[in-house]
Amino acid sequence: MSSFGQGKKRGSGANNDDVGIMARLSRAVSNSPITDATKRAANDAAYVSKKLLKSTGKAAWFAGTTFLILVVPLIIEMDREQQFNELELQQRSLLGSSPPLSPPK
């Protein structure tokens, strides 16, 4: 048991002159120029995507409200006109085809 704990200690204290292998490794990774470049790229990507989202939102609002004002009444009115035309056609064909009804005596 004691040797077990010793082993552990030995594992970490094997390079006792330095800070520790894990700390050294992580420091090496975080201080490298590659990490800096990646961090900068990630920041830029976040900034650009935020701006893109905002401008897409603005464009969507603009397009949506303009569509609502200009196109929706047009669609509704054209639909009504078509319905009115169909009704009229139906009525005309009905009146045209049936013979005049004489009142029952």
Place this chain on the structure above:
Amino acid sequence: MAGLVPPGTTTIPADASKAAHTKAEEKTDYMNLPCPIPFEELHREALMSLKPETFEGLRFDFTKGLNQKFSLSHSVFMGPTELPSQSAETIKIPTAHYEFGANFIDPNLMLIGRMLTDGRLNARVKWDLTDNLSVKANAQLTNEPHMSHGMVNFDYKGKDYRSQLQIGNGSLFGASYIQSVTPHLSLAGEIFWTGQHLKSGIGYAARYETDKMVAAGQVASTGMVALSYVQKVSEKVSLASDFMYNYMIGDVTASVGYDYILRQCRLRGKIDSNGCTAAYLEERLNMGLNFILSAEIDHKKKDYKFGFGLTVG
């Protein structure tokens, strides 16, 4: 001679005679040109689509005819009115007024008067003295000093030209002349002079119209250039576009609009290069009963105006 003519061209003489016949029909008779439209209605078709009378609030108009020539009108308006402000902010004040009006309409004489509850009086007179000469006058009187104005126009209509002389208060003088040059093209010129601001200007205009389209252009020495084009796509639909440029100020505006005239309704919509869209719908609910919806969205100034109304008679 006939033997020398190759067989492929034997049909040409017949076609040439037919073409000569149609050319004779189409040859314009420069002595019988149609009378042009009045100068102030140069951009009439474009303005109908692109400048609908949008309003904000409630509007109710009731016109009752008492006679064949005489009618009274009652009108109620409730809604915010914009005050002209120097800053970019739009200042709106809720107002409400009732307007009483009387119209007398005769073939030769037309009198229109409107009296509002906020103390304003509008009057318009149109008098056809003879077939060719007509006098128009309009006046707007208010309670506030120096805000009333009036104007008189004398119009003379010739065979293929029209001329107009305009005199307004505040020593405003204007004259315009429009002449038909071909059956489709008419050219016009105008000059004006204001005594109050000591400004004078001269302008030229041209209008080309056919059955399917109307194109009009106007240039003035005040720096305004206005071009408009209207195409009648079908008998129900017409599309219009307009370009206005002020070369003194450098202000440019282009707009595109449509005008749908259906049986039950009339729908007009337009979109601007200033980020302003407007729509105006007049729907016929019943005989003599019209329902009006108006919308105007200005995305740049973030100003939204919606109105609804009813017109009876």
